[in-house]
Amino acid sequence: xxxxxxxxxxxxxxxxFLVMTLSFWVIRLMPMTIFENPEVSPEVQRRLExxxxxxxxxxxxxxxxxxxxxxxxxxxxxxxxxxxxxxxxIIRERIPPTMLLNFFSLLISIPLGIISGTxxxxxxxxxxxxxxxxxxxxxxxxxxxxxxxxxQYVFAFMWPMFxxxxxxxxxxxxxxxxxxxxPIVALSLNPIATxxxxxxxxxxxxxxxEYMLLARTKGLTxxxxxxxxxxxxxxxxxxxxxxxxxxxxxxxxxxxxxIFAVPGEGGLLVDSILGGDHFLTVALLIFYxxxxxxxxxVVDVSYGIIDPRIRIGGGK
Amino acid sequence: MTVYDxxxxxxxxxxxxxxxxxxxxxxxxxxxRFKTEPIGFYQDALRRLFHNRLSVIxxxxxxxxxVLSVAVPNMTGYGYTQxxxxxKNLPSKMPGLEQLGIFDGTRILTNIKKxxxxxxxxxxxxxxxxxxxxxxxxxxxxxxxxVDYYRYCGVPEGxxxxxxxxxLGRDIMTRLFKGTRISLLIAALSVLTNLIIGIIxxxxxxxxxxxxxMFLTHLAEVLDGLPYIVVTILFMLWLGSGMLSIVLALTVTxxxxxxxxxxxxxxxxxxxxxxxxxxxxGVPDRKLIFRHIxxxxxxxxxxxxxxxVPGAIFSExxxxxxxxGIKPPEPSIGILLSxxxxxxxxxxxxxxxxxxxxxxxxxxxxxxxxxxxxAMDPSRRGED
Numbered sequence: 217x218x219x220x221x222x223x224x225x226x227x228x229x230x231x232x233f234l235v236m237t238l239s240f241w242v243i244r245l246m247p248m249t250i251f252e253n254p255e256v257s258p259e260v261q262r263r264l265e266x267x268x269x270x271x272x273x274x275x276x277x278x279x280x281x282x283x284x285x286x287x288x289x290x291x292x293x294x295x296x297x298x299x300x301x302x303x304x305x306i307i308r309e310r311i312p313p314t315m316l317l318n319f320f321s322l323l324i325s326i327p328l329g330i331i332s333g334t335x336x337x338x339x340x341x342x343x344x345x346x347x348x349x350x351x352x353x354x355x356x357x358x359x360x361x362x363x364x365x366x367x368q369y370v371f372a373f374m375w376p377m378f379x380x381x382x383x384x385x386x387x388x389x390x391x392x393x394x395x396x397x398x399p400i401v402a403l404s405l406n407p408i409a410t411x412x413x414x415x416x417x418x419x420x421x422x423x424x425x426e427y428m429l430l431a432r433t434k435g436l437t438x439x440x441x442x443x444x445x446x447x448x449x450x451x452x453x454x455x456x457x458x459x460x461x462x463x464x465x466x467x468x469x470x471x472x473x474x475i476f477a478v479p480g481e482g483g484l485l486v487d488s489i490l491g492g493d494h495f496l497t498v499a500l501l502i503f504y505x506x507x508x509x510x511x512x513x514v515v516d517v518s519y520g521i522i523d524p525r526i527r528i529g530g531g532k
Numbered sequence: 533m534t535v536y537d538x539x540x541x542x543x544x545x546x547x548x549x550x551x552x553x554x555x556x557x558x559x560x561x562x563x564x565r566f567k568t569e570p571i572g573f574y575q576d577a578l579r580r581l582f583h584n585r586l587s588v589i590x591x592x593x594x595x596x597x598x599v600l601s602v603a604v605p606n607m608t609g610y611g612y613t614q615x616x617x618x619x620k621n622l623p624s625k626m627p628g629l630e631q632l633g634i635f636d637g638t639r640i641l642t643n644i645k646k647x648x649x650x651x652x653x654x655x656x657x658x659x660x661x662x663x664x665x666x667x668x669x670x671x672x673x674x675x676x677x678x679v680d681y682y683r684y685c686g687v688p689e690g691x692x693x694x695x696x697x698x699x700l701g702r703d704i705m706t707r708l709f710k711g712t713r714i715s716l717l718i719a720a721l722s723v724l725t726n727l728i729i730g731i732i733x734x735x736x737x738x739x740x741x742x743x744x745x746m747f748l749t750h751l752a753e754v755l756d757g758l759p760y761i762v763v764t765i766l767f768m769l770w771l772g773s774g775m776l777s778i779v780l781a782l783t784v785t786x787x788x789x790x791x792x793x794x795x796x797x798x799x800x801x802x803x804x805x806x807x808x809x810x811x812x813x814g815v816p817d818r819k820l821i822f823r824h825i826x827x828x829x830x831x832x833x834x835x836x837x838x839x840x841v842p843g844a845i846f847s848e849x850x851x852x853x854x855x856x857g858i859k860p861p862e863p864s865i866g867i868l869l870s871x872x873x874x875x876x877x878x879x880x881x882x883x884x885x886x887x888x889x890x891x892x893x894x895x896x897x898x899x900x901x902x903x904x905x906x907a908m909d910p911s912r913r914g915e916d
Contacts, residue, residue, distance in 0.1 A: 227750065231757030239762075242770045353902075357894035359846055361853055362887040365873055373877050380877075470761070470854050475873060486854050489765060497769075501762045508759035 224516060228509045235505040239498045240281055244274060291502075292495035297488055303499040307481070313384060314473070314480030317396060318465040321403040326458060328404070329411025334447065336412065337419035348412065355409035361471040364402040368475065371398060381477040399476040403469055410457050418450035455518055463511040573831070580907040587903030590896040597893055601716060604709035608694075612710040613861050616701035619685050624696040624704075624881050635694075642676045643669065695885040698871060707863035708886055712893070714864060718775060719844035722782035723837050729783065730790025731833070735821050737791065738798025745795070752788050760785040764847070768856045778857060782844050793836060797829040835905045842897035849890055865890045 272280075284290035291303040298306055336348040372380040383395040422428065423446050431441035473482040481500070488496040536545065571579075581587050605612060626635040665676040695704040737748040764781035771777040801807065802825055810824050851857035852866025860867060865886050872883030 227753050228757060231754050234754065235758060235762060238766055242766045245770075353895060353898060357842065357898045358891045359849065359894065361850070361869060361873075362891055365869065365876055365883050365887060369876055369880055369883075471850065474854060485765075486856075489769070490855055497765075501765065504759055505757070505762050508762075509757050512757060 221517060224513055228513055231509060232502070232505060235502055236282065236285065236498075237278075239501045240278055243494045243498055244277070285502075291499035294493055294496050296491045296493040297484075297496055303496050306484070306496065307499060307503060310479060310481050310484050313382070313478055314482065315465055317399055317403060317478060317480065318461075320396065320400045321407070322461055322465065324400065325404040325407035325461065326411065329408040330415060330454075332408065333412035333415030334419060336416045337423065338442070340420060349416070352409045352413045352416075355405045356413065360402055360406055360469065361475060363405055364399075364472055364475045367398050367402060382479075384479055399472055399478055402472050402476075407457070407461055411454055414454045414457055415450055418453050419446060422446040422449050452519075456515060459515045459518060460511045463507060463514055577831070577904075577907040581903055584903045584907070586899050587907070590899040590903070593892060593896040594900065597712065597889070597896070598716065601709045601712040605706050605713065608703055608706045610693075610703035610706045612702065612706045612863050614702060616697070618701065619693075619697055620699055620701040621875070621879050621882075622685060622693050622697040622701075623879075624694060624885070625692050626694045627692055638678055638680055640676060640678050643674050644677055645672060645674060696879070696881045698868075698882055699875065704868065704882060704885060708865065708868060708889060711858075711863035711865045711868060711886075712889065714775070714858060714862065715845050715848045718778055718782075718848050719841045722779045722786065722844045723840045725779065725783045726786040726790055726840060727833060727837055730787040731794050731826070731829075733787065734791035734794025735798060735826060738795035739802060739817070739821050739825065741799075741802075749795070752791060755784075756788045758785070760847075764851060765856065768851070773851075773856055773859050775858065778848055778851060782847060786840060786844075790833065790836060793832055794826075794829050797832065798825055801825045801828050831908045835901065835908050838897075838901040838904050842894050842901070845890075845893060845897065 281292075284292065289304065294301050294303050294306055332348050332351075336345045336352075339345050368380055371377050378398050379395040381395065382399055383392060423442070425446075428441055428446055431445050432438065436444070470482040470486055472478070473480045474486060477483075481503070485497070485500045485504070487493075488500060536542070623639050624635045663675050663677050667674060693703050693705070695708065698704055698707070733748065733752070737745045760781075763784050764778075767777040767781040767784070771780070807820060807824055810820060815824070848857060849864060849866035849869065852864035853870045855870070857866055858864040868886040869883060869890070872879075872886060876883050
C-alpha cells in the first residue's frame with residue numbers, strides 16, 4: 217500500500233510539472249503582449265518588464281517561473297484583471313464564495329441523491345422508480361446552463377421569489393443566502409442525478425446477490441438485510457462520484473458562476489483567459505489541476521480503505 | 533446380406549440398369565437443419581435495441597435532428613450571418629400556428645405614450661392590434677399595447693422568422709440548425725479520432741504487455757491527470773478558438789478511456805486457444821491484433837463511443853457558452869444560449885428554442901446510449 221501511494225504521488229507530481237510547463241509555454245508563445253497599459257509611461261513599463269524578467273530569453277523566464285513556484289510559492293503578479301496584486305492573493309480571495317456555494321450544494325445533493333437512488337431501487341419497476349429514473353435522465357442530459365437560465369427566468373422573473381443574481385454585499389446573512397439559493401440548486405441537479413443513478417444500479421445488483429439470500433436465510437428481515445448488507449456495499453462504488461464533489465469544493469463551476477455573477481474561481485478563470493491576464497491564467501490552471509489530481513489520488517487510495525478486497529499492491 | 537468383391541461382381545449385377553438403383557439413405561450423412569434463423573450477437577443486440585421503445589424514439593429524434601440540421605439552414609432563405617438591423621429581436625412567427633394565437637409575431641409593448649400610437653411614422657398602419665391598458669404616469673397618458681411586431685418593424689407580409697431574430701436581426705432558426713450541424717460534426721469527429729487513437733494505443737499495450745505495457749500505461753496515467761478543462765483551455769489559447777482545437781481537446785482527454793478498455797479486452801482474449809492456434813500457423817502480430825483479437829472489443833467500444841457523443845455535444849456548447857469555443861460569427865448552440873441569456877428577461881424566445889433543441893438532443897443521445905448499453909450487455913443474450 218505504502219509503495220503504491222508513493223508511486224501515485226510520483227505520477228501526480230509529474231503531471232503537475234507537465235501542467236506547469238505546458239501552460240507556461242503555450243501561454244508565453246502566444247502572439248499577445250504580456251503587459252500593456254497606455255497609462256503607464258514607457259520608463260515605468262520597462263522597469264516593470266525588467267522586474268518580471270520579460271527581457272530575458274524564454275528558457276531563463278521558464279526557470280524563474282518554476283523556481284518562484286517551487287521555492288516561494290510565488291505565481292507572479294496580475295497584470296490586467298487586478299493590476300499589481302499577487303496572483304495567489306486574488307485566487308485566495310475568490311475561494312470563499314465558490315466554497316460556500318459548493319458546500320451547500322454538497323449538503324443538498326449527497327443526501328438527496330442517496331435517498332432518491334435508494335427509493336428507486338427498492339421500488340423497482342413501479343411508477344415511483346419510473347418517475348425518478350425519468351428525472352435522472354433529464355437532470356443528467358440537460359446542460360446546467362440551460363437549467364440555470366430556466367430557473368432564472370421562472371423563479372426570478374415570472375414569479376420573483378429569488379433575486380436574479382448572487383449578491384455578495386447583501387446587508388444581512390439571510391439576504392445573502394436568499395440570493396444563493398438559485399445557484400445552489402443549479403449546481404446540485406447534476407450531482408443528485410449522478411449519485412442516484414449509480415446507487416440505483418448498484419443497489420439493484422446487490423439486492424439480487426447471493427449474500428442477500430444468505431442474510432435472509434440466517435433470519436434477518438428484508439429491511440435489516442437491505443440496510444446491513446445491500447446498502448452498505450452499494451455505497452462503495454458511489455464514492456467515485458461523491459469524492460470529486462468533496463475535493464472539488466474550491467473549484468467553481470464556470471458557467472453557473474457566470475450566469476449568476478458569483479465572484480468565484482470559475483468566473484475568474486473565464487475572465488482571466490478572455491482578458492489575457494497570463495500569470496493569473498497559468499496559476500488558475502495549476503490550481504484546477506491540483507484539485508483534480510488530489511481528487512484522483514483520494515479516490516484511488518480510498519478504494520483500498522473502504523473496500524479491502526480491491527486493495528492494490530497488497531500482496532496475494 | 534451378401535458381400536461382393538468390387539472387382540469380382542457377378543454378371544447380373546454388372547449389367548443392372550440404372551433405374552434399379554436407389555440412393556442410400558444414411559441417417560448420419562445429413563444433419564437435421566435448424567428450423568430457426570441463426571442469430572449473431574449483433575443481430576441479437578439490434579433486436580433488443582429495437583424492442584426498447586425509448587431507444588427507438590430517441591433514434592428517431594436524433595435522425596430528425598440530423599435531417600433538420602442539414603436541410604433547414606438551406607431552406608429558410610436567410611444566411612446564418614445575414615444581418616438586418618431594422619428587424620432585430622423579432623418574436624417568433626410560424627405559418628399555421630399564427631392563427632391559434634401563439635407564435636404569431638405579436639409582442640406587448642408597455643409604457644407607450646398614447647399620442648404616439650396614431651403617428652404612422654412610428655406605428656405603421658394596422659400594427660397596433662389591441663390596447664390592453666390605459667393609465668397615467670405623471671402627466672403623460674400612457675398605454676400598454678399589443679402590436680404586430682413584424683408590421684411594426686416593416687417586415688414585408690409573408691416573411692417569417694419561425695424562431696425570431698437576434699440582436700443583429702439574424703434569423704435564429706438558421707443559426708440554430710447551422711450550430712447543431714457544427715456540434716454534431718464536432719461530436720462525430722472527436723469520437724472517431726478518440727476511437728482510432730485509443731484502439732491503436734490500447735491494442736499495442738494490451739497485446740505486447742510487459743515493459744511496453746508498463747510504459748504506455750504509466751504515460752496514459754500521467755496524461756489522464758490533466759483535467760479536461762485545463763487541456764481544453766490550453767488548446768484554445770494555443771490554436772485559437774475554433775473547430776480544430778475543440779476536436780483536439782476532446783480527443784486528448786477522451787482517448788485514454790478507450791485505450792484502457794481496449795487494453796483490458798486484449799488481456800482477456802490474447803491467451804485464448806484460437807489465438808495460440810493462429811500464432812502457431814504463423815499469422816503475423818499485426819493480423820493477430822486486428823483480425824483475431826480486436827473484433828472482440830467492438831461491442832463495448834460501440835457503447836463507449838455512443839456514450840461519448842452527448843458528452844462531446846455538451847462540451848462544445850459549454851465552451852462556446854463561456855466564450856472559448858466556436859468564434860462568434862459562426863453559430864453554435866452555446867453562443868446562441870449565451871447571447872440569449874443577456875436578453876433573457878426581455879426576449880425569452882431567443883433562449884427558449886436553443887435550450888429546447890439542445891435538451892432534446894442530449895436526452896435522445898443519452899437514452900439511446902443507455903439502450904445500446906443494455907442491448908449490448910452479453911449477459912442479456914437471448915432475452916426478449
